Amino acid sequence: xxxxxxxxxxxxxxxxxxxxxxxxxxxxxxxxxxxxxxxxxxxxxxxxxxxxxxxxxxxxxxxx
Numbered sequence: 001x002x003x004x005x006x007x008x009x010x011x012x013x014x015x016x017x018x019x020x021x022x023x024x025x026x027x028x029x030x031x032x033x034x035x036x037x038x039x040x041x042x043x044x045x046x047x048x049x050x051x052x053x054x055x056x057x058x059x060x061x062x063x064x
Contacts, residue, residue, distance in 0.1 A: 047053040
């Protein structure tokens, strides 16, 4: 029994820290994904409204 308690004492803290970091990282990744989707939407809106962007898109699609 004392071996089990000693094992948990030695391994428990790193496991707790790793779990905390994974939770924090997940929140950061979710925020990043949201920001990337917002940016992609804004770029698409700009591209559809910008005459130069439309011309460049046509050249790219035509393979020029």
